[in-house]
Amino acid sequence: MKFLVTGGAGYIGSHMVKFLLSKNHEVTVFDNLSTGKLINKNKINFIKVNLLNRKKLDQLMSKKKFDAVFHFAALSIVNESEKKPRKYYMNNVLGTKNLINSMIKYKLNNLIFSSSASVYGAPKTKKILETHQMKPISEYGKNKKEIEKILAQIGKKKNFKSISFRYFNAAGADESAKIGENHKPETHLIPKILNSIKRKQKKVYIYGNSYKTIDGTCVRDYIHVNDIVRAHYYGLKKFRQKKCILNYNIGSGKGYSVLEIINGIEKVTRVKLKIIYKKKRKGDPPILVADCKKIFKDLRWKPKYKNIDKILLTAWQWHKKPFI
Ligand code: UDP
Numbered sequence: 001m002k003f004l005v006t007g008g009a010g011y012i013g014s015h016m017v018k019f020l021l022s023k024n025h026e027v028t029v030f031d032n033l034s035t036g037k038l039i040n041k042n043k044i045n046f047i048k049v050n051l052l053n054r055k056k057l058d059q060l061m062s063k064k065k066f067d068a069v070f071h072f073a074a075l076s077i078v079n080e081s082e083k084k085p086r087k088y089y090m091n092n093v094l095g096t097k098n099l100i101n102s103m104i105k106y107k108l109n110n111l112i113f114s115s116s117a118s119v120y121g122a123p124k125t126k127k128i129l130e131t132h133q134m135k136p137i138s139e140y141g142k143n144k145k146e147i148e149k150i151l152a153q154i155g156k157k158k159n160f161k162s163i164s165f166r167y168f169n170a171a172g173a174d175e176s177a178k179i180g181e182n183h184k185p186e187t188h189l190i191p192k193i194l195n196s197i198k199r200k201q202k203k204v205y206i207y208g209n210s211y212k213t214i215d216g217t218c219v220r221d222y223i224h225v226n227d228i229v230r231a232h233y234y235g236l237k238k239f240r241q242k243k244c245i246l247n248y249n250i251g252s253g254k255g256y257s258v259l260e261i262i263n264g265i266e267k268v269t270r271v272k273l274k275i276i277y278k279k280k281r282k283g284d285p286p287i288l289v290a291d292c293k294k295i296f297k298d299l300r301w302k303p304k305y306k307n308i309d310k311i312l313l314t315a316w317q318w319h320k321k322p323f324i
Contacts, residue, residue, distance in 0.1 A: 002026045004066040006051065006099065007073030009038040012114065012170055012225055014179045016070055017044060019229045028064065030057075031073065039179055051095030054102065061102045068110040068236060071099060074143075077187055078118060078283060081140035092143035097150065104160060110239045111151070112232050115164040115247065117221075117288055119145045127291035130166070130247055138283045152245050161244035163235045168221035168251035168290045170228055172311040173318035180318030181225070189261060190222075190312065194319035197271050204273045206258050208280035211287075217258035219287040221251040224305035224314070234299040251290025252303050261308070268312045 003020055007013040008029030014037065020027050021043050028045040031038070038046060049056055051073060074092045075081070081088040096113075103111065118141030119134045136142045144166075151162040171190050173180030181191045193204050209216040231250050238244050256264075259275075266273055295301050305311050 001067040004028045004069045006030045006071045011181045013072035015225045015229045054098045057102045061106045070112045072114050078138045078140045085139040088139050096147050111162045113164045115144045115166045117168045122285045127289050129291045155245035161239050164247040166249050170225050171222040172224040172314040177317045202274045205276050205278045207278050209277050215257050215259045219255040219257050221289040223252050224311050227303040231301045234301045248295040249290040253292045255289040264309050264312045268316050
């Protein structure tokens with residue numbers, strides 16, 4: 001089949017590309033190369049394009065009939081979205097609207113959208129179901145919610161099918177250690193600490209230790225990037241339905257505190273870290289853990305990486321390489 005992957009040079013997008021190629025699909029990547037790394041260059045059709053350039057987008061979309069579009073291209077640093085809301089709105093909302101409108105113009109109907117657990121805001125329940133209220137507390141979360149709303153509206157009126165996957169905390173790297181997580185600047189807990197270790201720095205910062213959790217630090221649901229990618233692939237079967245406006249959590253259903261993650265990293269890297277407590281980061285909910293009943297049942301998907309140390313090990317195997 002023919003697939004378009006926007007953001008195919010980014011963290012999750014590059015893993016999606018690798019997976020699709022392994023299944024012998026034809027892959028086109030649209031990416032502005034603002035972050036990320038392009039691999040398998042000779043096996044894909046790569047086009048450098050900014051989704052805000054509607055004219056170029058239309059030109060490109062008119063040329064190929066994709067069976068589905070995987071839309072990963074987005075800015076994704078929650079903290080930065082608070083400081084630069086306009087930049088985030090332009091990229092994440094207007095860029096995506098352009099993509100959707102161009103798809104509709106050229107009769108491409110199937111979109112898989114990278115949404116996020118940040119659409120929920122502060123959780124009201126221990127584990128979060130898809131039916132949980134959507135009250136995002138960050139600009140990034142608001143961007144994702146807005147697109148989900150648009151997809152629902154269009155799906156009701158037109159023959160436009162979409163699946164929004166709400167990721168919890170994507171983590172780890174492909175076991176080939178050729179691709180992995182690398183944001184600039186790096187703010188995410190696991191890659192940030194692994195970067196420090198690689199630079200022989202032992203200090204790590206924990207933002208807040210007075211949350212109402214097992215050890216006072218924030219709890220998150222970490223899910224391996226290749227499990228996320230597999231869920232996207234399983235999602236494709238839903239496009240056979242006449243109508244398709246779906247959303248699914250992707251998580252493991254299990255939470256780990258920041259301290260537990262740091263312990264895991266110490267174990268995997270065999271480096272003893274020096275913890276420094278800092279004040280809470282704005283907009284951090286104490287606990288974010290997915291309830292994944294819906295995706296388990298509907299897509300018959302389950303995470304293969306159930307052990308957090310294994311996830312951390314894949315991340316470390318990539319991070320410790322010299323080229324990053
Ligand atoms: N965190 C931390 N120190 C860091 C980076 C992150 O204590 O250097 C915490 C952060 O406050 C959050 C958790 O680790 O509770 C996960 O943060 P990350 O940015 O990786 O993902 P988020 O859950 O914010 O999307």
